[in-house]
Amino acid sequence: MNDVLRTLNFIDGQSCPSITEASFEKTEPATGQLFTLVADSSEVDVNNAVLAARNAFDYGPWRTMGSAARAKLIMKLADLVEENADALSITLAREQGRPISEMRMMDLPVAVDTLRYFAGWADKLEGRFIPTAGYMGKPTVNYTIMEPVGVAAQIIPWNAPLMICIWKLAPALAAGCTVVIKPSEEAPVSVSALASLIADAGFPAGVVNIVNGRGPTAGRALVNHAGVDKISFTGSTAVGRSIAADIAGKLKKVTLELGGKAPQIVFPDANIDAALQGVAMGLFVNQGQTCAAGSRVLVHRSIADDFANRLAEVAKSLKLGDPLDPSTTMGALINDRHKSRVLEYIALGKSEGARIVAGEESVPPVGHFVRPTIFAGVDNRMRIAQEEIFGPVGMIIPFDSTEEAVQIANNVQFALSATVWTRDLSIAHSVAAQLQVGAVAINGWSPLDARLPWGGFKDSGVGHDLSKTSILSYLREKVVTAVL
Numbered sequence: 001m002n003d004v005l006r007t008l009n010f011i012d013g014q015s016c017p018s019i020t021e022a023s024f025e026k027t028e029p030a031t032g033q034l035f036t037l038v039a040d041s042s043e044v045d046v047n048n049a050v051l052a053a054r055n056a057f058d059y060g061p062w063r064t065m066g067s068a069a070r071a072k073l074i075m076k077l078a079d080l081v082e083e084n085a086d087a088l089s090i091t092l093a094r095e096q097g098r099p100i101s102e103m104r105m106m107d108l109p110v111a112v113d114t115l116r117y118f119a120g121w122a123d124k125l126e127g128r129f130i131p132t133a134g135y136m137g138k139p140t141v142n143y144t145i146m147e148p149v150g151v152a153a154q155i156i157p158w159n160a161p162l163m164i165c166i167w168k169l170a171p172a173l174a175a176g177c178t179v180v181i182k183p184s185e186e187a188p189v190s191v192s193a194l195a196s197l198i199a200d201a202g203f204p205a206g207v208v209n210i211v212n213g214r215g216p217t218a219g220r221a222l223v224n225h226a227g228v229d230k231i232s233f234t235g236s237t238a239v240g241r242s243i244a245a246d247i248a249g250k251l252k253k254v255t256l257e258l259g260g261k262a263p264q265i266v267f268p269d270a271n272i273d274a275a276l277q278g279v280a281m282g283l284f285v286n287q288g289q290t291c292a293a294g295s296r297v298l299v300h301r302s303i304a305d306d307f308a309n310r311l312a313e314v315a316k317s318l319k320l321g322d323p324l325d326p327s328t329t330m331g332a333l334i335n336d337r338h339k340s341r342v343l344e345y346i347a348l349g350k351s352e353g354a355r356i357v358a359g360e361e362s363v364p365p366v367g368h369f370v371r372p373t374i375f376a377g378v379d380n381r382m383r384i385a386q387e388e389i390f391g392p393v394g395m396i397i398p399f400d401s402t403e404e405a406v407q408i409a410n411n412v413q414f415a416l417s418a419t420v421w422t423r424d425l426s427i428a429h430s431v432a433a434q435l436q437v438g439a440v441a442i443n444g445w446s447p448l449d450a451r452l453p454w455g456g457f458k459d460s461g462v463g464h465d466l467s468k469t470s471i472l473s474y475l476r477e478k479v480v481t482a483v484l
């Protein structure tokens with residue numbers, strides 16, 4: 001086992017195993033082969049990481065370093081991620097089982113751009129001068145200071161590990177926070193690979209720490225640690241709820257980016273060719289394992305059958321296979337347990353009376369593959385239309401009027417994102433205004449851009465990643481009043 005890749009922790013500038021040297025296995029989704037042994041951290045490792053971050057924040061050079069110098073380091077990290085994009089794409093494709101073309105087109109460019117965008121914010125976090133009527137007859141000068149909140153715990157999911165990690169890391173660093181990252185046990189390698197780039201960029205020790213391990217042990221210990229001031233979590237709604245319960249009464253700042261069940265609404269006047277492409281992308285990118293997966297395809301009844309058949313053709317044309325092959329358009333699901341869960345949902349859809357128009361063809365014999373599947377004739381009350389499947393499974397739900405489309409779209413516990421396909425601008429904007437979601441895309445699928453806020457309502461979460469909104473969540477505004 002000596003030549004097996006080991007995924008270590010990164011604490012106070014040093015790569016290290018867990019204190020007990022315990023580890024667990026992580027396999028490759030597309031081959032089932034052992035990929036790495038991951039440090040299985042305990043409360044002691046988490047404590048060491050938080051103390052390093054605390055020390056770097058309270059006493060280290062990070063806090064006193066000028067904001068332009070912080071920006072320069074974040075820019076340097078962006079350059080290093082860009083220089084290592086090929087290697088990181090390969091790692092991501094292997095650990096996630098996801099086509100490498102998606103990493104090259106989306107995850108890596110978005111990660112690099114996000115670092116540069118937030119580096120640009122670091123020296124623009126200005127306070128305000130606020131005039132008042134004065135204090136007891138005397139004039140005052142009132143101003144505010146934007147301060148970093150302190151140590152941020154950042155808990156990362158497996159479905160876009162590096163990109164989402166950087167969505168959280170970049171604004172925290174720009175704000176002047178120090179950070180402890182807990183990667184997912186299912187995708188720890190690409191996030192842990194940041195350690196050497198962070199060291200090479202020249203960040204002071206303790207500013208960024210990475211502690212690997214399991215959610216219920218390492219993740220939970222991190223959330224509950226008294227030295228953590230802010231928690232930013234992306235993952236399932238169930239774990240998001242358990243984190244909210246864990247910190248109830250602790251009054252920490254918290255951002256929760258949770259699950260989704262996005263509607264994609266297709267009106268009959270839409271550019272149907274473009275809608276088919278966009279809907280298929282929203283459904284099948286990352287094997288449907290995205291929070292923004294547009295699995296509920298609401299189609300006007302007049303075109304529903306035709307659209308279902310054409311979408312089925314797109315689904316059947318996808319090429320399943322080796323994630324490292326640039327021509328592969330669909331990879332494997334993250335693990336066998338998740339594959340079984342998705343197959344159970346496909347069986348459920350059939351038993352609920354939905355009609356399969358694509359799926360069920362053969363899959364590669366090795367690896368956790370599932371054929372892209374489309375159900376037609378779906379009723380919004382079915383469980384397959386209500387629950388997050390997190391796999392390549394879409395359902396066509398017909399509607400008769402704009403009002404009904406909005407009603408169906410909103411009638412679900414999740415509220416993260418939606419798409420609207422129409423050439424009629426007044427329908428587009430009026431539907432966008434009525435949709436109860438954090439992000440609406442008109443004639444496109446969820447453009448992920450560092451400048452645009454990303455966050456959900458209802459069971460999809462609290463707070464935002466990306467944009468100015470997210471950097472504000474790593475800052476606190478202090479007011480100073482001088483009586484003259």
Ligand code: NAD
Nearest residue numbers: 156157158183184215219220235236239257258259260291
């Ligand atoms: P998950 O909730 O199982 O795990 C996410 C992270 O939380 C992992 O690092 C895990 O180790 C950790 N964790 C687990 N239990 C914990 C606990 N008790 N305390 C602290 N940490 C704990 O989610 P996942 O399966 O990795 O990711 C898939 C989910 O993430 C889907 O529901 C998806 O919709 C959601 N997601 C949301 C967004 C968004 O921006 N809203 C983006 C990507 C993924």
